[in-house]
Amino acid sequence: MAAKEYPRLKLDRSMQMYTEAKEICPGGIMGIRRPYNFVEGEYPIFLERGYAGHIIDVDGNDYIDMLCAYGPIILGYNEPEITQAVQAQLEKGFCFSLVQPIQNELERRLVSLIPCAEQAILVKTGSDATSLAVRIARGYTDRKYILRCGYHGWHDWCVEVQGGVPEEISSLTIEFEYGKLDDLEEKLAAHKGEVAGVIITPVGHPNAKPVMAPPPGYLEAVKELVHAYGAVLIFDEVRTGFRVSMGGAQERYGVTPDLGTFGKALANGYAISAVVGKREVMQVAEKKVFVSSTFFPNSLEMVAAMKCLDILEREKVPDSLWKRGTQFLARLREIAERSGMPVTVSGIPPMPYMTFNPHPADKEKTYRARREYFYTQTIRRGLFIQPYHHWYIAHRHTDADLEKALAAIEEALELTARRFPIGS
Numbered sequence: 102m103a104a105k106e107y108p109r110l111k112l113d114r115s116m117q118m119y120t121e122a123k124e125i126c127p128g129g130i131m132g133i134r135r136p137y138n139f140v141e142g143e144y145p146i147f148l149e150r151g152y153a154g155h156i157i158d159v160d161g162n163d164y165i166d167m168l169c170a171y172g173p174i175i176l177g178y179n180e181p182e183i184t185q186a187v188q189a190q191l192e193k194g195f196c197f198s199l200v201q202p203i204q205n206e207l208e209r210r211l212v213s214l215i216p217c218a219e220q221a222i223l224v225k226t227g228s229d230a231t232s233l234a235v236r237i238a239r240g241y242t243d244r245k246y247i248l249r250c251g252y253h254g255w256h257d258w259c260v261e262v263q264g265g266v267p268e269e270i271s272s273l274t275i276e277f278e279y280g281k282l283d284d285l286e287e288k289l290a291a292h293k294g295e296v297a298g299v300i301i302t303p304v305g306h307p308n309a310k311p312v313m314a315p316p317p318g319y320l321e322a323v324k325e326l327v328h329a330y331g332a333v334l335i336f337d338e339v340r341t342g343f344r345v346s347m348g349g350a351q352e353r354y355g356v357t358p359d360l361g362t363f364g365k366a367l368a369n370g371y372a373i374s375a376v377v378g379k380r381e382v383m384q385v386a387e388k389k390v391f392v393s394s395t396f397f398p399n400s401l402e403m404v405a406a407m408k409c410l411d412i413l414e415r416e417k418v419p420d421s422l423w424k425r426g427t428q429f430l431a432r433l434r435e436i437a438e439r440s441g442m443p444v445t446v447s448g449i450p451p452m453p454y455m456t457f458n459p460h461p462a463d464k465e466k467t468y469r470a471r472r473e474y475f476y477t478q479t480i481r482r483g484l485f486i487q488p489y490h491h492w493y494i495a496h497r498h499t500d501a502d503l504e505k506a507l508a509a510i511e512e513a514l515e516l517t518a519r520r521f522p523i524g525s
Contacts, residue, residue, distance in 0.1 A: 104512035105516075110480065112143075112144075119147070130146065133490070138488070140472060143480055145158035145159070145160065150179075153497040164483050165484050167486050167498075168490065169493040169495050170370060173365045173370045174369060174370055175343060175366035175413070175418065176412060177498075182408055182412060183369055183371075183412075186405065190400055190401055204403060207221075207407055208222075208223065214348050215349060216351050216352055217351060217360065219377075219380040219383065220383040222377075222386060222392060223375050224373075224374050224397055225374060226364065226374055227364040229394075231300065232258065233362075233386075234337075234361075234362050235258060235297075237378075237385055237390055238300075238332070240390035241333060242297040244297035246273055246296045247298055248300070249275070249276055250277050250300070250301040251279070253300060257270045258271075280305060280319060282322050285299070285323065289326065290330075296330055296332045297333065298334070299334055300335040300336075301323060302337045303320055303341060313447065314448075315354055320356040324357075324358065335361070336358040339363065342366060343363070344366055346419045347413065347414065360382060361376070361377050361378060367406050368402050373405070373406050421496065423450045424450070426449070426453060429453055430446060434446045440517075442517060444514070450494075457470065472488060474520055482505075482508075483505070484505070484506050
């Protein structure tokens, strides 16, 4: 039976709240959660609650969430064990002038799990972690340049939108292309003796492009090259940590960096991240490099992280995500091939993705097919994915959820091919 168009969702409350938000906040909502990063008028803007692998918006629409809060939700929403652990900690208190014992427990746990970790520092966000890792690299080497590959947050040294950032700061960070060793080597050579660190996402995920698993031998070669130039190698594992394996991409792909940054899935949504690494490099944070924040020592997030790690290990979540994701990607590729649309399925099993390839003769039509139609049809079918970001599989996504997601994608591609015959 041919796929049919679904009617527009009822989003009245979301739209009203967005109008109100713009009066009290610049743009109403900050960053990548702004409506124009989705499909305006088709996607919800305010959410009410979540459960398992689903979210419900303020208008009562229920969605299978494969964006997973941009990655932190590795288990599912409203995890009872984590909630109970946090509630128990609340009775003791969680914000003090000094640290609580849970800090040692969590840092010891990270050291035991992550290959590069001989010491750990707990912070709050992914941007905190990557920025601290860069500061440590500079402190350790007494050099100033950073080479980067991937998205590393919103701080001055790496933010992609340069407004408000002095050139004197942004010019000290130089981007290189994932998978191309000659590009990295050329930039290391151009600043020989001046590069403090190279920070790279071990699984490539450039915006709106195919997500890339590391080519064979690539990460090994990057490490050798970085060390040959006397720089510190940093793996930004804010997205891959605990999803691809308990020890991150460095464990799965067998390449150990000097420093690693972890966050997102560490506490299933609670705001905590970590910098881990070799003792020799990390030691500069004791006296030479300053690290401090009122809220870094708060314990609720640490308790949530410990309980999340318990569940991840007990239920072998990374292995399960890899297995289920492998099956999902295989089905997605079959659907994409049958559709006849110019799309590429990419990613790694826990983080699948599908991109539309601009047709040389129909670039504008391809853009409209993706933005104006495909994602309109998937959201109307109750599948929450984002046009500019890869997707995630959560532990609490049921087999039925994933089947429904694939069916929504297949129907949306069928309708898109019918409405936008690319190349014809």
